[in-house]
Amino acid sequence: MTTTGVTDTAVATTSAATDAAEVPTNADKVTKKPLTMAAALNSAMRDALTEDPNVVIFGEDVGPLGGVFRITDGLNRDFGEERVWDSPLAEAGIIGTAIGMAMYGLRPVVEMQFDAFSYPAFEQIVSHVAKMRNRTRGRVSLPIVIRIPTSGGIGGVEHHSDSSEAYWAHTPGLTVVTPSNPADAYSMLREAIKSDDPVIFLEPKSHYWMKQDAEQTATPAPLNKAVVVREGTDVTLLSYGPTVAVALKTAKLAEEEGLSIEVIDLRSLSPFDDETVSASVRKTSRAAVIHEAAQFGGYGAEVAARVTERNFYHLAAPVLRITGADIPFPAPLLEKFYLPHPERILSAMSTWEWEV
Amino acid sequence: MTTTGVTDTAVATTSAATDAAEVPTNADKVTKKPLTMAAALNSAMRDALTEDPNVVIFGEDVGPLGGVFRITDGLNRDFGEERVWDSPLAEAGIIGTAIGMAMYGLRPVVEMQFDAFSYPAFEQIVSHVAKMRNRTRGRVSLPIVIRIPTSGGIGGVEHHSDSSEAYWAHTPGLTVVTPSNPADAYSMLREAIKSDDPVIFLEPKSHYWMKQDAEQTATPAPLNKAVVVREGTDVTLLSYGPTVAVALKTAKLAEEEGLSIEVIDLRSLSPFDDETVSASVRKTSRAAVIHEAAQFGGYGAEVAARVTERNFYHLAAPVLRITGADIPFPAPLLEKFYLPHPERILSAMSTWEWEV
């Protein structure tokens, strides 16, 4: 079971990647110096473009601008218009053409500018990206990576803070992953691009400028594994993407109160790593899952349901879900009332019957 | 707690509504003679068009043809092109224009020809239909009903048997309902059209030709309530739409084996009737949920999670999910291996530890 540490996320900012210039150009460098998640993602694409001539990158503003978050910064300049380019402004068009390219042997890495702007491509993703391989009895695989800056925490206006993971995770044929730190961002994106299955790659936009030290990133876990990012004995906190940092903060606070919390970073939302999660839950006998998306029918429902199915007689209390409310994502000045935070998680856990 | 009976579904057929001619023209008739779900739905729209001049119906082939399932049979003929008409072939266009019409005081009832063909409208539904009222601080409501023939069981070719409820139920701002019998089909569609909130109305296409006797339909339950359709003491089977008939068949078989199963027809998927469900589960201490959609992140996950959260210490065993596998819906000749059936449900329940 690999263990990595995660520094608390820096205050979110939408300003350009300041260190874009010094983006490392291979994996080694990634583990040698602190870098941001933005730089790690950029580096992963840069290395993939260098290694495999079939890798192409296109989408809205991913060319000369380097994307609205500057994640593709410098790639159009260094690899040219035939490898990295701006597409017309149409998400179904981006995914639909990526499908045709993948059928001909390319490995497109495309960007949806925000979760809510992937919705126009919903049919292409659900009816084709997810189903083509099954439809053709395994003859046509679609090695496509769909990058989506996800979730809130940056004071984005309406439609800029959605969390769409539940829609994708419920769709057979898709692989859905989300990194919570720079080292994973690099290794997971590299693996996603190498995968012959289509991957929905959710990037927690509030973490783009999060920095991480080299020594914490020694051995990246495989793409489909969850990781225990902090060990504990009393409670298992299941988190992913932007909520991993929240879970770690919660664990720190709980420690002061003498509660030992184990924090798991799920990393791969589909497939789900039952092995790692069940082992932890059977040790702690209590679990809670944290996410930003609305609770009803959210990804946490699957987590709670399967953890309970597989570990019912080991559970001392119901699996808790600390999530967004069942409302549309709030306007910027109100998001702090919506996003899960440590105090809310601790008080939720205090509702458990502790003497069983 | 209202109780209604449900006859087992007739063998699915896609042939035209034979009794379309004798479609009843008001609610009374519905409860006075056996009729099909298709006729009940037709009748509900007919009565709504008659009562409220703001009700309009449009979509693909809903005019002269009466829809590919003949659910709008005769409505274009009897109410004219200005009330019931064929739109251009574009689902985002259908939903998007319905939004504008609703903003001006109309009450559009639109049809998506099959679940998979609602996907092109995903953005209009998720980013606008669901959010408009919240966006405008309650000033603009959207009284739109989106009818979708759902699920499998009719040997439909690819894309004609999807179950999309999990996508809609996870989306705050939407109301999601599904009838399992003709009487509910009538009363629920009437209520949905009267509702000022947008409603996703899922019609189990395998049940369109299901017949029902009048006396079984005395008092329809309200739109947002679940209904105990068969009382029992040992297990609660939670079902909806096409799986209610499966649950009832299961209960009959179980009875022979001396197992008393209570069957609940959820009817309203969002909101969820915790009251009715928890009362039953606390009585039986065991629950299972049945649906056709893939299991992972499916609606059953929410059911299992919330039933467990609210009744953990009353549960003798984990809530089971008997659902479709995590694969795309199979080709016609293979669907029988995919769809949940009584034997599968009974054997799943046999995995429970019964001596606790």
Next chain:
Amino acid sequence: MSLIDETRDTRVLPDTEPFRLIDDTGNAVAAKLRRGFTLPDIDTLKELYRKMVVARRWDTQVTALTRQGRLSTYPSSRGQEACEIGTVMAMQENDWLFPTYRDSIAVWTRGVSTSEILSGFRGDWHCGWDPKAHRVAPQATPLATQTLHAVGLGTAAKLKNDPIATVAFIGDGATSEGDAHEGFNFAGVWQAPTVFIIQNNQFAISVPISKQTRARMLADKAVGYGMPGYHVDGNDIAAVYVVVSEALNRARNGGGPTMIECLTYRVEPHTNSDDPSRYRDSADVDLWKGRDPVERLEKYLQSQGALTDELRESIAKESEDAATAMRDAMNEEPALDPMELFENVYVSPRAALIEQRDALTAELADASTEGKAS
């Protein structure tokens, strides 16, 4: 030789009168109406005729089997042979075809076997053939989505400097979908080697073309994408063949995409479960049956004395062979392996799917021991 001004002044819109080389009566049109195109040579026309006749026999046989309830559904291509065969015959081996459910005879004429095609309609699997083996994509059901796949594949080939073209079939109704617009637009902006064949058979199930567009014709959309738009008589295979050939050559040589509207008519119901009496006048159907694409070319060949008995016989034989092959294909029991349901979803097997597969295996074992049909 072009329907458009070589300066690519896209202000020249296609003529409302569809372009044809052979008219309804089976006579070649006056030279001045040929717009610089020449009629294909007689051998080519004979070959086009042969393929149409055989394809119609094939289609008729599937339709018959469907009526007998042996297929779950089948959308017939009848009456659209000129569009389907004229297009496929203009394609080269390395070109890619992106068909819809409507285009089975095009898929078959392209070389996909009958039983591979029947898989989808019989219901044993969604797509029965290897798309890469024939360079024929699965028949698309979600309308207009395939236009983007065709543009993407064509663009990939262009990036790899492979001189191939892609063909996307699309119906009149499907042009109303957003994906059709995005397909046309990406093709224009990227100058993809893609030819869009709009088969305007004047109906989308029950909805007439007049409820799909206010434009004079669908080909008028081309100018909005900066690509040439052609309006062709879709029941004249000679016209379809030469126009598509020109467009494909232009595409393969870096000249970018073309939109070709083929005006035709769906003489059969949408599918076997449709009831056209509810929405159209049988007189119209008869009118269009009178404009039959096969008979038209037959008349022309006759007038040229090219329709020898020997040709007739070989075509008749080929047709019967096709029908027989079809019946044989139907009599093959499709190999149904429920376990395959779990094999193709992902390249890398998943624990959860293996669990589910094993559960089904166990269930089937129980069922058979209990002698129950699962």
Next chain:
Amino acid sequence: MSLIDETRDTRVLPDTEPFRLIDDTGNAVAAKLRRGFTLPDIDTLKELYRKMVVARRWDTQVTALTRQGRLSTYPSSRGQEACEIGTVMAMQENDWLFPTYRDSIAVWTRGVSTSEILSGFRGDWHCGWDPKAHRVAPQATPLATQTLHAVGLGTAAKLKNDPIATVAFIGDGATSEGDAHEGFNFAGVWQAPTVFIIQNNQFAISVPISKQTRARMLADKAVGYGMPGYHVDGNDIAAVYVVVSEALNRARNGGGPTMIECLTYRVEPHTNSDDPSRYRDSADVDLWKGRDPVERLEKYLQSQGALTDELRESIAKESEDAATAMRDAMNEEPALDPMELFENVYVSPRAALIEQRDALTAELADASTEGKAS
């Protein structure tokens, strides 16, 4: 008086040279170039000028406040005043406006108050005004989706025999979205009373128009929907005003939809967080600043001796009042009630939301007793 042949022969495509009444230098164009349109009378032009100057002052003030970090974001309308104001001034009270995030000055000129508009950009609520009070829909962020809302509302009014028109603003980049196509097409087929104003400011964030379409111009798309398409100088408010007025009249009188491309330029960054130096040459920006719509009309009015000191003063005063009102609006503490988050999602309250609201209430109570900021 029309840019199109009254026979509605849609084969007449708009001229590549955008239509204008007043040229770059502030002079009225020669009569023969006016295509039968007449220049608005001097009082109308003075009013258009007044509104543009004041709107620009308003926009400048929001931009300044955004730079001070007092708004989360603001997409400026600067340089697009002729399109925005020319359109709104041509509208009647009962017409409906469907704006985008780009069109704040249009929304403001239509009568929505500054603080109502600021709600969304300041971040206290998504849409701060009552759409029905001003017949102004919320500013659309999901691109092109609003075109369909405009068509739907217009069609509803037509069904109710209300003689109103709807206006949908849309950007050049957004015309690539499938929803734009569906909006144009539904409008054509249903003959909706909708006028589409395409503000071609030549950029979609960083992407130039050349990467959005291969067409000569966006107005060339109109013929594909069977509607008139106009190509107008979007920096000449006189031209925008007369063309939009004609289109709106036609719409209100059952003449159906119109597509109007207004050629203009986005002189500011996309939003405050954009960095145009990465994708465009500042020389282009300067070139277009030289074609400023406000200065153009100013020159014309001067040449007519219509720009009296008194007019200047009253406009200057009105501008300062607007700026002051803006600063005051910013200084209002927005009323933030977290409980409202649960109130507007559904008409009928839901048990689950009430539970969640009560949980938040309790949490905030705890936090305040513990003196913590939640």
